C-alpha cells in the first residue's frame with residue numbers, strides 16, 4: 713500500500729511539473745499546475761487549448777475581429793466604437 717502511495721505521489725509531481733511548464737508558456741503557471749494535478753493529461757490539454765493570459769484581457773472586435781483590449785472605447789484596427797456588456801464587446805446600436 714505504501715508503494716502505491718509513493719507511486720501516486722510521483723505521478724502527481726510529474727503531472728504537476730509538466731502542467732506548470734505548459735501553464736508558464738500560457739502565462740498561467742498556477743492554473744497549469746492545479747489542472748494537471750487534478751486531471752493529469754486531461755489537465756494538460758485543458759491548459760494547452762484554453763485561453764492564454766493575453767486572451768483573457770482582450771476579446772475580438774465585433775466589427776473586424778482584431779484583438780481588442782477589454783474596456784477599450786473604440787477599435788484600434790478599424791476605428792469603430794465598441795460598447796461593453798460585462799466583459800463582452802458588442803456593436804453599439806446604430807445612431808438614428
Ligand SMILES: [Zn+2]
Nearest residue numbers: 773776787790
Ligand atoms: Zn475593429
